[in-house]
Amino acid sequence: MINLIDEDMVRQWVHDLVIVKTFIGLKFQEAILRKIAEEFGASYRLSTPEEESKGIDGYVGGYPISLKPITYRHKDFLKEELRGYVVYYEKLKDGLKVIVPEDVERLLRKGQR
Numbered sequence: 001m002i003n004l005i006d007e008d009m010v011r012q013w014v015h016d017l018v019i020v021k022t023f024i025g026l027k028f029q030e031a032i033l034r035k036i037a038e039e040f041g042a043s044y045r046l047s048t049p050e051e052e053s054k055g056i057d058g059y060v061g062g063y064p065i066s067l068k069p070i071t072y073r074h075k076d077f078l079k080e081e082l083r084g085y086v087v088y089y090e091k092l093k094d095g096l097k098v099i100v101p102e103d104v105e106r107l108l109r110k111g112q113r
Contacts, residue, residue, distance in 0.1 A: 033058040040108035056084040
């Protein structure tokens with residue numbers, strides 16, 4: 001397994017640790033969670049440090065959500081065990097695209113009833 005670690009992977013890990021997990025990263029996560037919550041008429045909150053250690057970035061409508069970049073789908077060897085529903089995002093030149101998988105959409109729509 002260790003031979004799968006390359007310079008690009010280390011750079012990505014450092015970027016995630018230093019940039020994504022900082023204050024800016026948390027605000028970014030909060031903006032995505034808020035957008036999803038508004039779309040489905042639900043409440044949201046960021047995760048606690050303990051929840052975050054389990055791969056949960058926050059909750060929408062009471063459901064644990066893990067936010068991952070769209071490129072995460074293609075990095076099978078990097079996948080960690082997540083204890084939440086995965087929502088993907090893609091950074092665009094003019095904003096952000098949030099991809100809520102159908103199974104998560106169904107749960108959140110069920111909560112609207």
